[in-house]
Amino acid sequence: MDLDFAIEHLPRLLKAAKLTIELTLLSLFFGIFVGVFFAILRTGNSKVLYYISYYYSYIFRGTPLLVQIFIIYFGLAQLEWIRESFLWVFLKEPYSCAILAFTLNTGAYSSEIFRSAFETINKGIIEAAEGLGLSKLNTFFKIKLPIAIRQSLPAYGNEMILMLKGTSLASTVTLLDLTGVAKHIISTTFRPVEVFIVAGSIYLLMTFVIHNVIKLLEKKYNYT
């Protein structure tokens, strides 16, 4: 391992890590809304909405993320009506296409996590809320949601780490995230081991941070 080489390229990799963090946080942020939305559809009474949510999560969890990005970035651009609509402003940019793909992907996984969290809520708690005369909206936001969030924390932490690793696919649609820059340095200097160690350590550091934040949150919201 050549230390000088590693130090020389560290600033560039760290700068690229900023894009990785940005992609991860934005996708997770939008993904939570998508996930909660589809989880509610799954737990609702309507059969049609149930199947829409079921197949959404089935398709996005059953296919590789790479296919999803390629369909959105290369595939949708082929459709005339998309190119002529206002959506084209977003869909012609690799950045927003990557975020869209990541959001839909993490949304599918999170919807499963949130759904099982909603399903494990003790029925007695909801009956108690009804008995106390709370409105449906209040029961959802003040009772169901906080309990579901606490329930899904461990699994959601894993999903956050998977998403962090997933953002590396942004490099396949020309974005220069941490993996993209690492690949560029490897292919110009032919020093795969050093670059892998440096870039890999940056990723591991980020996983470590996520892991500990989730642990802290679990402690904080531990109601037992």
Place this chain on the structure above:
Amino acid sequence: MGLLAYGDTGWGDELFFATLMTIAVALAAMFIGFFLAAIFASFKLSKNKILNLIGGFYTTVFRGVPELLVIYLFFFGGSGAVMYVARIFGYDGYIEVNAFLTGAFSIGIISGAYSTEVFRGAVQSIDKGQFEASEVLGFKKKIYYYKIIIPQMLRLALPNISNVWQITLKDTSLISVTGLVEIMRQSYIAAGSTRDPLFFYSFAAVLYLLLTFLSLKMFNRLEKNYSKGY
């Protein structure tokens, strides 16, 4: 549907063979992963602190670093490493490592990290009495592991092995960056020459869905079969 015709006029046969390639890489990676997992799970379960550390290092690194980065490491570093070893044995020529092996190894190492955790968890969930009884009956450690612990462990691990298989199957799509002609790469080629990426990438998605669906069915049957006695 002319695009999918079998033969020279369409992409049906190419995509069919690409699908076989995806299955082959995934199976090879899974086996390499099992082999590594058997070693590293025993490291993690051993009482030796240093072995624990090595096992922990392996699973942390390969589950925490993006798959694509690992693939680049092997893709760009693979032939270098092989040539380095060959030089020790006195061979000086250029060796190019085959794309299939590069892919199977890089995905296999990642798959192995997940399998390690699965195996470790399964062994730990076996009733302690089983270990004690085997010892009391005078079995040697090697024998009771092979005859008593591992068969029980595999049954317990089956649902999680199914998960690892799904992950491995999907990860093989990333090997397309090295040029190995599997589903993704073939769709990329077809999309490029017909200028119809939407169709071919959607078709690739359907192929992957089919593979994950069929393997899930298969694992469910296996699970049923192995839990007959319970």
